[in-house]
Amino acid sequence: MCSSPEAGILVPIPQYPLYTATLSVLGAQCVPYYLDESKGWGTDLDTIREAYKKAKDAGTNVRAIVIINPGNPTGASLDPEDVRSVLEFAADNKLVVMADEVYQTNIFQGKFYSFKKGLRELQKSDKNKDGKFDSIELASLHSISKGMVGECGHRGGYFEMVGFDKEVVEQIYKFVSIMLCPPVIGQCIVEMMCNPPKEGDESYELYKKEYDGIFNGLQDRATALYEAFKQMEGVECQSPAGSMYLFPTISLPEKAQEAAKKENKSPDEYYCFRLLDATGICVVAGSGFGQREGTLHFRTTFLAPGTDWVGRMTKFHKEFMEEFR
Template sequence: MVGECGHRGGYFELVGFDPEVAAQVYKFISIQLCAPVIGQCMVELMVNPPKEGDPSYPQYKEEYDGIYNGLQKRATALFEAFKQMEGVECQSPQGSMYLFPTITLPRKAIEAAKKEDKQPDDFYAFKLLDATGVCVVAGSGFGQKEGTFHFRTTFLAPGTEWVGRITKFHKEFMDEYRD
C-alpha cells in the first residue's frame, strides 16, 4: 500500500550468522555509491506509519484505504471477468498485485503461434496488446509446466474499463481460432 512505481527500498536482519560473515555483508552493503534515499524513506513509512492521533494520520488513512479499496475493486473485476472467459481458470486474488490465469488455447491458435515462431501464450499476449493496448506477460517466461499456457497480469491500471477490452478481445480470439 505504501510505495511508488520505480522506487525500491528494503531492509534485512542478520540473525545467527557468524560475526565475520555479518561483517563482510555489512562491508559489502556499505560500499554502495548511491543510497536509495527515497526508497529507504518509503520503507520507514511502511514499517512505521503514522499512528492514530498523529497530525498526518487522517490523510494517511484516507490514502491507504483509497489505494487498498481501489486495488481490491480492480482485482475483483478482473477475476470475475476471467471466471466468465472461455478456457480461462484463475485463483482468486490473495494479496499480490498480479493474477496468473491458466488459459486453454484452441489448436488453431497453437498452430498459428508456431507459424510465427512464437510460444502460444506469447502469441496470445501480443495479439491482446495489439488489439487492446493491455500488456500481459506470457507464462512461458516463468518456466510454466510443458503443455500449459498462462499469462501474468496486474490490476494496477486505474479504473476497470480496460477489463471489458480484455473480455471482448478474448471472445473474438477464441471465435477466430476455434477448432
C-alpha cells in the first residue's frame, strides 16, 4: 500500500503516533482526518470525504483508511452506524480498511461493534445488490497487551485479513513468519484471549472473578476521573466510553501560555510537566497525538490502582489556575 511517495493512508487525528511514524519510515504520506469531539470523538464522514478529496486533488494516491476503535487517545467507542458508514466510504473509493480494535474488551458504554461484523451485515443487506461490499479488504487487529490483561510487557496479538487475494495473504504470512516469535507467555495469553474458559470449566469461576475485577476497577477509576474533570475549571471531557484513556480539553489562562512560551513548550506540554513535577502523575500533551489548531488537550490513563491520586490531580489544577489567573 505504501509502494511510492505518492501513496497515502487516511489516519484519524488525534491518533496513536505509531501510525504517522511508520508512514514516515515507509516514505508514504499521512492523510489526516479529524475526529468530532462534539460527538464523543466519533468519526465524521463529511470530514473524511473532505480529507480524501483534498489529498487526491494534491496528487496523493489514497490507498487505505485507519480506524482506531475504541479510540487511542480519545477513549471513544464507535456505534454501528459510524462503522457501517466508514465501510461504505471505503467500498465506494476502493480503500483497504485497517481496523485497530485492540481495546475491544474495554467498553463502558454500550457494546463493542467490530468492523468485521459491520462488513458481514452489509454484505447480507439490500445495499449489496451490486456486490460492492464483497470485495472490501479489511484487516482487523487485536492484542493481549491492551484489553483486560492490560499488561504492556506481554507482547502478543493477531491480525485477520478479510477479502484479500489469497496470494497476497500468502506473501504477508511468509513475511511475518521470518520474524522472531513473541515469548511463550505471550503466545499462551493469545490462546486464552481467543479461547477463554467457558462456564463449567474448572478454571471458569476464578477466570471470571479476575476478569470482572479488572474491568470493574478500570470503570470505577474512569468514572472517578471523569467526575473530577467535571469539577475542574476550564476542563471539558467526554464520558468514558472505552479503551483506557480520557482526552479532556483544557483552557489555560493567558499567563500560563506565556510561561510555556518562555520555556519553549506548548501550553499543554507545559501543563503536563508541571503536573508531573507537583504530583508524580504522568499525562501526555494532546500535541503529541495531533489536535485541531487552537485547542489544548491531554491524554490520561486510569490504570493506576485506587482513586486517591485523582484528588492530587484536582488539587494541582486548582492551584495552577490560581497561580496564573
